[in-house]
Amino acid sequence: MDWLYPLSGFIVGGIVGLTGVGGGSLMTPLLVLLFGVHPATAVGTDLLYAAITKAGGTTVHARKGHVDWRITGLLAAGSIPAAIITIWVLSRLPTQSAAVTHTISVSLGIALLLTALAIIFRHKLQRYALAHAEDRTHTQYRAPITVAVGLVLGILVTISSVGAGALGVAVLFFLYPKLPAIRIVGSDLAHAVPLTLVAGIGHWALGSIDWALLGSLLLGSLPGIWLGSHLSAKVPERFLRPILASMLVLVGGKLIAL
Numbered sequence: 559m560d561w562l563y564p565l566s567g568f569i570v571g572g573i574v575g576l577t578g579v580g581g582g583s584l585m586t587p588l589l590v591l592l593f594g595v596h597p598a599t600a601v602g603t604d605l606l607y608a609a610i611t612k613a614g615g616t617t618v619h620a621r622k623g624h625v626d627w628r629i630t631g632l633l634a635a636g637s638i639p640a641a642i643i644t645i646w647v648l649s650r651l652p653t654q655s656a657a658v659t660h661t662i663s664v665s666l667g668i669a670l671l672l673t674a675l676a677i678i679f680r681h682k683l684q685r686y687a688l689a690h691a692e693d694r695t696h697t698q699y700r701a702p703i704t705v706a707v708g709l710v711l712g713i714l715v716t717i718s719s720v721g722a723g724a725l726g727v728a729v730l731f732f733l734y735p736k737l738p739a740i741r742i743v744g745s746d747l748a749h750a751v752p753l754t755l756v757a758g759i760g761h762w763a764l765g766s767i768d769w770a771l772l773g774s775l776l777l778g779s780l781p782g783i784w785l786g787s788h789l790s791a792k793v794p795e796r797f798l799r800p801i802l803a804s805m806l807v808l809v810g811g812k813l814i815a816l
Contacts, residue, residue: 562593563771564778571611571782572789573802583673585775586666586719587809595771597662602761603768604719607775609755611783616748624744626737629730632701633708633749638756640712645760648716662717663813669720670810674803676728683728687735700733707733708749715750716757722750 570584585607589600619625651658707729714721726746734742761767 560774563774566592567775567778568782569778570775571779571784572786574611574779574783574786583670583720583723583806587670587813589771590663590666591809591812595768597659597666598761598764598766599768599771601662601666601717601719602758602764602766603772603775605715605754605758605761606767607772607779608719608722609751609758610776611779612747612751612754616744616751619740619744619747622744624740625748626734626741626745627748629704629734629737629745630748632704633711633726633746634752636705636708636710637712637715637749637753640709641716641753641757641760644713644716645757645764648760649764665714666718666720667810667813667815669714669718669725670806670813673720673724674806674810676724677799677803677806680724680728680731684731684735687732704733712753712757715753716760719754719757722746722753726750 566585566588570588573584586600586604589595589604590597595603616625648658707726711721711726714725723746726749727742730737730742730746731739758767
């Protein structure tokens with residue numbers, strides 16, 4: 559087993575524990591750009607990696623009452639069918655072809671740029687939404703918009719493995735500005751588990767999972783997440799998030815240019 563894989567899992571897990579940003583934003587581009595893993599295999603492996611690592615967090619949030627199951631259900635109503643349809647479309651294409659590889663790389667790059675924007679402007683979006691929280695248009699179409707957001711996330715996550723974390727949280731902060739932050743995070747995390755699991759199983763059916771790689775990443779990431787979570791209170795968020803956003807912009811631009 560290549561020791562660099564568990565080390566990478568440990569580093570990414572530590573960053574996830576520190577910042578709360580989903581591992582897909584970091585792990586998938588790391589596998590593609592640094593280790594030369596085929597984009598389809600990197601996406602498929604990372605989806606199951608995310609489903610396993612986020613299941614534990616969801617259990618904790620659910621036990622503490624931090625999950626709004628209505629919001630989770632609305633997101634899943636759009637994302638799960640979208641993920642299944644996206645997998646079906648991918649199954650009709652040759653997964654190792656240059657066109658599919660380019661499509662996945664560009665989708666991953668775009669998802670990273672959107673995630674970076676979500677990190678940078680999350681608080682501004684939340685303040686704007688709070689100022690317009692009582693607008694009829696803001697409340698009347700909230701449920702169908704949530705389903706539509708789930709649909710977009712389902713496609714994006716299935717193709718790139720990115721979007722269920724920071725991007726989902728940013729949109730929920732905008733749609734539900736009066737909901738406590740911990741319930742936004744818990745609801746988004748609870749939605750990410752079935753979405754990444756369904757998409758990951760779909761990629762498994764397509765033959766896009768490297769099980770040895772998955773085990774190596776989990777071996778390092780679980781202690782990394784534990785350590786990062788304990789250190790998060792000691793490291794100012796205002797320093798971490800701009801650095802992370804800048805890194806995602808650089809990596810996203812590199813993937814789009816491939």
